[in-house]
Amino acid sequence: MDDFICTGSLCPDTCCQGWEIVIDEATCERYAKMPDGEVRDLLSRAIVHRQEEQADGSSAEIACIRMGKGQRCLFLRNDGWCLIQRKTTETNLSETCRTYPRVIYCWNESYAERALCVSCPEAARLILGTDEPLRFHTKQLPEAELAGLRITDEGEHLRADCLPLRRFIVHILQSDTQPLARRLQLADEFFWAATDCSGHHADKKQQDLQAAFEAQLAVEVDPPALLKNNDAWRLAQLQQLLELRLKNPELRPDFRWRAEGALKGWGMTVGEAVSADSLARYEEDQSVYQLFFLPEYQQLLENYLVNAVFKNLFMTEEQPDYYREWFRLVLQFSLVRCLLIAQLAARQDVPDRESVIELIQQTTRAIGHDALYLDQAAASLTVGQDAAQALQAFCQRILKG
Numbered sequence: 306m307d308d309f310i311c312t313g314s315l316c317p318d319t320c321c322q323g324w325e326i327v328i329d330e331a332t333c334e335r336y337a338k339m340p341d342g343e344v345r346d347l348l349s350r351a352i353v354h355r356q357e358e359q360a361d362g363s364s365a366e367i368a369c370i371r372m373g374k375g376q377r378c379l380f381l382r383n384d385g386w387c388l389i390q391r392k393t394t395e396t397n398l399s400e401t402c403r404t405y406p407r408v409i410y411c412w413n414e415s416y417a418e419r420a421l422c423v424s425c426p427e428a429a430r431l432i433l434g435t436d437e438p439l440r441f442h443t444k445q446l447p448e449a450e451l452a453g454l455r456i457t458d459e460g461e462h463l464r465a466d467c468l469p470l471r472r473f474i475v476h477i478l479q480s481d482t483q484p485l486a487r488r489l490q491l492a493d494e495f496f497w498a499a500t501d502c503s504g505h506h507a508d509k510k511q512q513d514l515q516a517a518f519e520a521q522l523a524v525e526v527d528p529p530a531l532l533k534n535n536d537a538w539r540l541a542q543l544q545q546l547l548e549l550r551l552k553n554p555e556l557r558p559d560f561r562w563r564a565e566g567a568l569k570g571w572g573m574t575v576g577e578a579v580s581a582d583s584l585a586r587y588e589e590d591q592s593v594y595q596l597f598f599l600p601e602y603q604q605l606l607e608n609y610l611v612n613a614v615f616k617n618l619f620m621t622e623e624q625p626d627y628y629r630e631w632f633r634l635v636l637q638f639s640l641v642r643c644l645l646i647a648q649l650a651a652r653q654d655v656p657d658r659e660s661v662i663e664l665i666q667q668t669t670r671a672i673g674h675d676a677l678y679l680d681q682a683a684a685s686l687t688v689g690q691d692a693a694q695a696l697q698a699f700c701q702r703i704l705k706g
Contacts, residue, residue, distance in 0.1 A: 306407070306419055308431055314385030318426050318667065320405055321381040323557055324674065326370040328352055329455070332399040333368050341392050351379040376555075400455035408616055409451060411459045417446055420616040423609065424670035426663070432612050433662045436604055438479050439611045464627075466511060467620040470499050473515050474618070478610050480522045485603050486595075487526050489610070489638075489704045491518060496631050497697050500620070535705045540587050541579050542703060543643045544568065546636065546682055548575055550671070553678065560671035563664070567647035590650040597655050598645065605658070609665060610638060632696040633679050639703050641668045 328336075333352065339345045353371045373379045380388040389397055396403070406425035410418045421428035432439065477492045495518050502510035547564045550556065568575070571583045571590075599606075613634050620627040644664060648656060656664075672678065687695040 306421065309407070309421060309428060312427050316385065316426055317663075318670070319381065319385065320425065321378040321387065321402075323376050323670075325372075326378055326399070327401050328368040328370065328399045329401070330368070332397075335397065339393070339397075344389060344392050347379060347388070404455040407454070409454055409456050410619070411451070411456050412461060412463045412619075412621075416463075417451065418615075420612065422616070422669070422673075423612060423666055424674055426666055429662050429666035429669075432608055433605050433665060434658065435608065438604070439608050439615075441615065461624070462622045464620040464622055466499070466502070466507065467618075469511060470496070470620070471614060471618050473499070473518070474614055475611050477518065477522065478607055478614065481603075481607075483522060483526065485599060485606060486704075488607075491521060493631075493635065493700050493704050494518075497628075497700075500627060535702055536588050536591070537579060537584055539703055540571070540573075540584060542686075542699070543639065544573050544579060545685065546640060547643070549681060549685060550640075550678060553675075557667075557671055559667055563644050563647070563668070566651070567644055570647050570650055586650075587646070590646045593649050594642075594646045598649060601655055602658070602661060605661065609641070610634075613637070626692070628693050628696055629683060632683060632700060633673075635700045635703060636679065636682055637669065637672050640672055641665055644668055 336345070336348045336352070339348065351371050352368050354366055354368050356366055370378050370380070378387075382388055382391070387398065387402070406422035406428045408420045408422060412418070421432060423429045423432055474492045474496060477495060478488050480488060483491070495514070499511055499514055502514060547568060551561060551564055571586045573579060573583050617634055618630050641664070645661070648660075648664060683692070683696060686699050
């Protein structure tokens, strides 16, 4: 967090292009009083208002920037800088623009958490480019430090078991005595088991569960023994999820190219079942991934997963379907892994760190920030089933092997 500085015009994947930019009400009022005529006139044309459905079924009016040619913000100049920031000061930017890629949550009135989104190239470089495990710091924070920044889910209350559960999942993921695939399996098993530890003596149940998983972390596992012959099912699920993503007409070209390349590389035809030939190609490419990629980049993927858990995994008193955030995390990682395997198949060598970080950053941007796609994916996997059980089954099977 302390090291992050926006690279501005040097950014290879600007956040001022390719997605919706929401403007908060206070910023709209401030923009209407701007003394600079050029900025004020452009604002009157650039900001549009529309109705957006809320979680409780009601609708609310939101303001956002009308995108120009190439899905670029109208305030983005050709030199890569924002006209508002250049003409005035950074404090005149909207909450969204001033805060991203920082994510700030305020829970239980006095507890705040800050993290960075890997969808930003510079944040991805800082988080994924280090050879050390991620560490988290706790400190007293003056309220003024959060003033004017966008706060996510302010006023909600974390469940009492949320932080211990998340801390132990991070502990599992950082237990480098185990292969990464095994850590993922154990983290998934622990999540679903721990969230059932409710009622009387819930704390004692979770402590006993942690002790049982700590013992499993001490057991040596032969990596080949992790494979569960689950590949046909997994490949069919990945095909379905990629095809669903490709249905979006506004999908970024770089991600569309990667997704279509993966399906084409394994000889999969849209709408048709996975063939024996496609399965054989996928299994061959997955073997290369296991043998050459994972040993080289295990720390990178560990940091990616730990950051995702810390940034996204929340169980609140107001949100009963807690499992959806874990499902989203597993889904996003599964598609990252899928595209990494496909990229390996198209190369003669293991890709360098920079290209791996870029792939993860772009995949996270194309998936992790699209709540509609994530909800569509969950719905497609739970048709006619209990949602929690269906998503648990998906997570357990997709992470085997």
